[in-house]
Amino acid sequence: MMNWEDLMKPTKFRPGKGEKKTALSEFKEDYSKIIFSSSFRRLKNKTQIHPLDSNDFIRTRLIHSLEVSTIASEVGGLVESGLIKRGKFPSEMKECMGSVLEAASLLHDVGNPPFGHYGEVIIQDFFTEFFEKKFNENIDFYGEKWSKAELNDFKKFEGNAQTLRVISRLQYIRDEYGLNLTFPTMASIIKYPRSSFEGNNPNMGISYKKFGYFQSEKEPFEKIVSELGIKIDGKARRHPLVFLLEASDDIAYLVADIEDAVKKGILTTEKVREVIEKYLDSENDKEREILESLGEAEVDCLYPDPREIKMQIFRVKIQKFMINETAKSFFNNYENIMRGTYEEELLDSSDAVHLKKAFREILSIIISDKDVIKLEISGDRILRVLLREFTDAVVSPKKDRIGSKEEKLYRLISSNYRFLKDRYPYKNKLYNELKLVTDFICGMTDSYALELYQSIMAIKF
Incomplete structure (x- = not known):
């Protein structure tokens, strides 16, 4: 059985110096570190659902993450307050739950490649083909044998695992510990506490649907789950706050994506109502109120786009309903969540x-x-070319020959990532080299990926 005293310990890989801080101040410091990080800033130009959109109204990953943070903070406050009243959460840690969720929400998408989740599929396809062509029975061209987990880190590439890599290693400050965030904040973004070999098996439950860490981050992952007491009977479990962050993410993007689609003319409010009526029960007071909210909103007849206001009113009502239901569901399933058996x-x-x-x-x-x-097809072309060009360069001995194409491409890769590859290498040479490529690609914004593609292909000078 997990307990909140362990789950909320503000442990870090590198302990702080000087005055001892409270847990709450440590969690708020996490938020500050994330807000000022380059990984978070790059979300301003990464796709939520509409790639390379010029309309400022349409959400990017940055706006989405801020919205998730707001929702998660509210959900966390509701749950924490309820648990304190029930005597199940330490009253001296009041406000900590909301603060951890507020910070973790900002992180949950920082590992995603350009062009949304489709970018993950492109990376998976590229490396599956690469291994088929270059490997002989799991042995690479350096003569090293790869484990299935190492292969799946690329063949089943996952943005969630890349997120842990970004915050624990790639967002360099002074050492191999990256942002050096507290373990509760880091654990809250590990939706799938499985390796790439154990995960990708949704029939075993939600925590097995994908995977949450690469072999290169196995050591920090193991330390986090061990320190926080979320390893039960030898198996890692989800941190309870993962469930709240996951629900907050769903609440934010499900409703907001509809609002954006209506703004772009992809959907009408009539179509939204038509679909919702198929699922909601008009005999249920709460569900009937939701249905009516799409048609009853009073908007000034002179306002140029009444549907925009209707959708915003609808979104607010929906979010409030879903936030309250998330908190209720957490309480209803509390015992199983704390045992690590809720899937x-x-x-x-x-x-x-x-x-x-x-x-x-x-x-x-x-x-x-x-x-x-x-636009997704365009992103497919862009990412496949970048993956091919930079992978060929990174694994080629010509990259050390000054003036060669491979050397020029290698120097285009972020010097920060190249430094980390050499300073804190993974034991497998080729794995280390290919991680350099995926780190570089995933760190790109949509527009930078397009610009680099145009330069490499001599489309734009």
């Missing part, structure tokens, strides 16, 4: 499940839009 999403175990299903169907309409598809 569902909180919203799926709540009265908001019908609404979530409706939003999933609406989301499938949005991502099927031709403009979204065309």
Whole structure:
């Protein structure tokens, strides 16, 4: 059984010096570190769902992360208050839960490559083909044998695992510990506490759906789960706050993506209502109120775009409902969550499940839009070319020959990433080299990836 005294210990890889700080001040310091980090800033130009969109109204990963942070802070406050009243959370740690979630929410997407989740698929496909061509029975061209987990780190590439890598290693400050955040904040973004060999098996439960750490970060991962007491019977479990962050992420993007789609003309409010009516029960008072909110909003008849206001009112009502249902679901499943045996999403175990299903169907309409598809295809071409060019350069002995194409490409890779590769190398040489490529690619914004592609392909000078 997990306990909050261990779960909320503000331990770090590198202990602070000088005056002893409170847990709350440590968690607030995490937030400050993240806000001022380059990894967080780059989210301003990374796709949420509409790549390379010029409309400032449309959400980027940065705006999405800030919205998740706001929602998660509110959810955390509700849950913490309820647990304190029930005598299940230390009263002296008041405000800590919301603060950890507020900080962790800013991080949850920093490992995503350009062009959204489709970028992950492109990386997976590229390296699956690379290994098929270059390897002989899991042995690389340096003669080193790879484990299945090492291979899957690339063949099943996962942005969640890249996030842990970014904050624990790549966001360099003074040593190999990256941002040196507290363990509770770091654990709260590990949705899938599995290796790439153990994960990718959703039939075993939600925590097995994907994976949460690469072999290069196995050591810090093991230290985090051990220190916080989230390893039970020899198996890592989700930190309880993961469930709250996961629900907050869903609440933020499901509703906001619909709002953006209506603004872009991909959806009408009538279509949104039509789909929602398929799932919601008009006999249920709360669900009927949600249905009515799309049609009852009073908007000044002179306002140029009434649907925009209607969607904003609808979003606020929906978010409040789903936030409350998330907290209720956490309390209802509390014992199993603390035992590490709960393997569902909180919203799926709540009265908001019908609404979530409706939003999933609406989301499938949005991502099927031709403009979204065309931009994803463009992103496919861009990333495949960058992956090929930089992988060929990094593994080539010519990269050390001054003046060669390979050497020029190698020097285009962030000097920070090259420094970390050499200063804190992984034991497997080729693994280390290929990680340099994925680190560089995932650190790119959408526009930078496009610009670099145009330069390499001599499309734009």
